[in-house]
Amino acid sequence: MTDKTLFEPYTLGSLTLSNRVVLAPLTRNRAGVGFVPSELAATYYSQRASAGLLISEATQISRQGQGYQDTPGIYTQAQIDGWRKVTESVHAKGGRIFLQLWHVGRISHVDLQANGAAPVAPSAIRAETKTFVNNSFVDVSEPRALELDELRGIVNDFRQAAANAIAAGFDGVEIHGANGYLLDQFIKDGANVRTDAYGGSIENRARLLLEVTQAVVEEIGADRTGIRISPVSPANGISSSDPQPQFDYLVDQLDALGIVYIHVVEGATGGPRDVAPFDYASLRRRFKRTYIANNGYDLELATSRLAEGKADLFAFGRQFIGNPDLVERLKTGAPLAAFNPATLYGGGAAGYIDYSTLAEASA
Template sequence: MTNNALFEPYTLGAIPLSNRIVMAPLTRNRAGAGFVPGDLTVEYYAQRASAGLIISEASQISQQGQGYQDTPGIYTREQIDGWRKVTTAVHEKGGRIVLQLWHVGRISHTDLQPNHGQPVAPSAIRAETKTFVNNAFVDVSEPRALDIHEIADIVDDFRKAAANAIEAGFDGVEVHGANGYLLEQFAKDGANLRTDSYGGSVENRARLMLEVTAAVAREIGAERTGIRISPVSPANGISCSNPQAQYDYIVDQLDALGIAYIQVVEGATGGPRDIAPFDYGSLRRRFSNTYIANNGYDLELATSHVVESKADLIAFGRPFIANPDLVERLKSGAPLAEMNPTTLYGGGAEGYTDYPRFTDASGI
């Protein structure tokens, strides 16, 4: 492969891709009533369909799984129908799109929970972070520890959400196992003090993440299933005493499931790549299928990692916000537009669907 490596076709499990550039999941807080994606969301994703693969914004598998205002769900008929308009628009543009499934666990607020109840978590430890609710960033609420008998219902909610995603026309799903949300809360000992079969050892703490992924893969096919992990990211106040051992084990088990891909946040989510020592090559070697690298990539680093086989696909996040035609800009050498941070979360078309496309390699 050459400097054109990023722009070559690739087959991801059962999904043919036109290039190796992935749009990473990006929360934008613009769902309508009932947490249904609307017409602006259809336009937003269709504008970005030139990505080899779009991974949608995270979508809650249940009301309990919601952690931020106006994020879309995938557990009601109206949500399924709303997402179908998105997938149809992306496919009509020649794109491919998978839905990211999440349960935020303790990264939530009582105002978002059923009957204003407490968020749930592996252990009753409040995260030192904030969430976005009632149009403001506020401290997350104190969680309660899940009873062991509740855990099977959460696994089944993921399974049903995956089936709903396929019904909505998605090409596959990505399980959100990163960034300090529920599955990672179980996996990392900074948030998990359980003494039952879901806590303590490396194997026990990985159990929920692996049970969810296995259930999703059985429901829709391993070839349409992926997962996002973030071994050393401190996002949302999460920590792990021995991430290398934890994630070497997790990836060994994910490989045995035969899923299509792992998306790995290398370093701190949206921050430094070198925040903590970690051998990502170990994960790459342990996983037989597609490795999607994420975090802090520019064209040069992305190209070199694909050429050197350190990754198969490269995920770009925030550059896709202000550059709906990011693939074309990277290929032509056109400058990248700057994101307006004041319009990142919530609102309407401004800072969402009104970023211009480039006209030629000399500028906008």
């Protein structure tokens, strides 16, 4: 196999993707009033529509689900309308786009919560991490443990958010079950010390994520539902004493639900791939449909893993920020431009939609 196979069409459920390159979800903190995607977002995503699949920035399913300032939502009509401008611009360029559904759980701050309420979590254990609020990075707030009778509402918020995403024109949704956010908090015993049906055993800790996935599948269909997981990433102060059996079980159940893909953060999110031992090939064997590999991929690594059959699609994150035409640059071997870290979070057009393509640079 040659590297050109990375740039050949791929069938994802009922969709035909133009290539196997995926835009990873990237938080940019540029939502407007009412947590509506900014007017610039349609341009930003359409500039990157040459990716086989675009996965949107993480998008909160409810006000309670917000953990950082100026992140978009998908729970009001104005937000749906704002996202529709994005999907129409991407589809006009021939692209395909999924919305990532997000509840941050304990990774939040009282200043972001309605009436200054405490963030929620499986257990009242504060994460050793920071969030971005009031234009600065601050320690997250002390959370409260969710009551058992509140969990059905969380599931229904995910269900409604998925329906809203389809109403906004998205081709599907990705459930955010990774990186130390709410669903990952339930999965991992470093954050979940519950003694009810949602804590303790491997099966119990997986329960909420699986109930959410089942609800989304029932609402919009399995072929429009994917999920992101991060078995060993320590992101946002999360930890697990049993990642291999936990995620082997989880992926077995996800496969049975028939969802279209699993999106796996291999190693530490944005960090070392070998942060902890884990057999990702076990997940690959257990899941019959599409495996999206994420974390530290470049052309060489993606090409070799594709040739070895270790993944089907490959997510690229920060390379896409400064290179809206990343697919063309990878295909032609052109150099990659750097992005400005000072404009990564928040702001306006600068460092968001003003990076040049190869065509523009040579004009």
